[in-house]
Amino acid sequence: MSKIVMKFGGTSIATTDKIKHVATRISKEKAAGHEIVVVVSAMGKTTDELVRLANEISENPSKREMDMLLSTGEQVTMALLAIQLNQLGHEAISLTGWQAGLQTDLVHRNARIEKLDAKNILNLLSDNKIVIVAGFQGVSADGQITTLGRGGSDTTAVAIAASIEADVCDVYTDVDGIYTSDPRFVPTARKLDELEYDEMLELANLGAGVLSPRAVEFAKNHKIPLRVRSSYNEGIGTVLKGEVDLENNLVVRGVAFEADIVRLTMEYEVPFNDSLAKIFTTLAANHINVDIIVQSIVDGKKPTVSFSIKKEWLAETITVLESNKEALGFTFADFEVGLAKVSIVGSGMVSNPGVAAQMFDRLQKESIPVKMVSTSEIKVSVVIPQDDMIRAANALHDEFGLALV
Numbered sequence: 001m002s003k004i005v006m007k008f009g010g011t012s013i014a015t016t017d018k019i020k021h022v023a024t025r026i027s028k029e030k031a032a033g034h035e036i037v038v039v040v041s042a043m044g045k046t047t048d049e050l051v052r053l054a055n056e057i058s059e060n061p062s063k064r065e066m067d068m069l070l071s072t073g074e075q076v077t078m079a080l081l082a083i084q085l086n087q088l089g090h091e092a093i094s095l096t097g098w099q100a101g102l103q104t105d106l107v108h109r110n111a112r113i114e115k116l117d118a119k120n121i122l123n124l125l126s127d128n129k130i131v132i133v134a135g136f137q138g139v140s141a142d143g144q145i146t147t148l149g150r151g152g153s154d155t156t157a158v159a160i161a162a163s164i165e166a167d168v169c170d171v172y173t174d175v176d177g178i179y180t181s182d183p184r185f186v187p188t189a190r191k192l193d194e195l196e197y198d199e200m201l202e203l204a205n206l207g208a209g210v211l212s213p214r215a216v217e218f219a220k221n222h223k224i225p226l227r228v229r230s231s232y233n234e235g236i237g238t239v240l241k242g243e244v245d246l247e248n249n250l251v252v253r254g255v256a257f258e259a260d261i262v263r264l265t266m267e268y269e270v271p272f273n274d275s276l277a278k279i280f281t282t283l284a285a286n287h288i289n290v291d292i293i294v295q296s297i298v299d300g301k302k303p304t305v306s307f308s309i310k311k312e313w314l315a316e317t318i319t320v321l322e323s324n325k326e327a328l329g330f331t332f333a334d335f336e337v338g339l340a341k342v343s344i345v346g347s348g349m350v351s352n353p354g355v356a357a358q359m360f361d362r363l364q365k366e367s368i369p370v371k372m373v374s375t376s377e378i379k380v381s382v383v384i385p386q387d388d389m390i391r392a393a394n395a396l397h398d399e400f401g402l403a404l405v
């Protein structure tokens with residue numbers, strides 16, 4: 001008998017029919033003798049819909065009230081699923097975040113888990129119940145309902161898996177695992193059987209929406225065996241673990257891409273030692289996430305600092321820069337829209353020099369101009385024109401031998 005956490009995302013439970021299907025699946029695991037905790041998301045696009053409703057009333061709704069609103073989505077699913085499991089003859093009980101013992105800090109809409117007291121869950125499991133927990137929500141020490149940020153149900157699942165010492169945490173979704181690239185745009189992409197936490201972390205941070213980065217980080221830190229599987233078939237999906245053999249000597253295991261990147265550039269009359277620190281402290285204080293940073297100080301030229309952000313942050317970034325122009329000391333700011341980021345990820349890069357060179361070489365052969373570069377031990381990202389994004393992704397997928405064979 002094992003302890004299993006099964007997490008179902010929005011698309012897997014979008015309708016009552018899908019909830020019935022999922023219940024049957026849970027029922028099978030229960031029949032196999034496992035102890036089961038289920039974590040659910042809100043049905044379909046419910047969370048988006050709730051956000052939209054709030055925005056019909058206010059552009060800037062209170063974050064506390066947004067948490068009250070958004071946390072209802074998961075509660076609908078958990079109750080419906082419990083009702084269906086009862087219907088199938090199981091003893092199932094649904095729990096809100098606070099009933100499940102999930103305590104967070106008080107950062108509304110982006111709370112972090114502080115502790116998870118699994119006493120209640122464990123008691124219910126030993127009473128032979130199927131325990132269903134609302135994902136995405138928790139409670140602060142002083143009793144306020146919080147949510148964990150978009151995609152937060154994944155984090156709930158992994159945190160519960162850690163606290164009950166589950167044997168495995170299965171994240172069920174509408175794809176059958178993690179792919180070498182997004183198959184909707186890279187037709188030769190294929191499913192990976194295994195992937196390292198760190199590789200998944202890079203891919204998740206690069207926008208592979210299947211798993212939330214915070215959940216992957218949590219799984220990595222607590223060594224939770226995490227699987228990404230399809231809710232529609234019995235496939236084993238993709239298993240995340242600490243170390244994976246270099247399958248067919250594949251140095252690169254994934255190609256990720258993201259549209260709507262903007263590059264901002266500031267020019268200075270004279271070099272300032274503290275200009276970098278000042279800009280990024282100011283942006284951070286305003287919660288603006290900066291990605292790639294390039295500083296250029298060349299004799300005889302005016303110094304510049306460029307950085308990339310997501311397009312959605314542009315208006316706010318410009319406001320922040322403009323209103324701090326004097327303190328920051330730059331003379332000229334410009335931005336370029338219509339850019340995209342394409343990245344290659346693979347832990348094999350650490351021990352294989354020349355991967356970045358091979359990437360630039362291929363992009364050059366494809367006549368794709370590279371505007372910015374950033375590297376980590378297991379990732380190289382380039383900023384390129386958005387019009388070239390899909391072509392670049394396909395070319396790199398081919399270049400590093402990831403295509404279906």
Ligand code: ASP
Nearest residue numbers: 041047136150151152153
């Ligand atoms: N329902 C929340 C969202 O859509 C949390 C989740 O699904 O993980 O972001």
Ligand code: MG
Nearest residue numbers: 009151154210
């Ligand atoms: Mg999700």
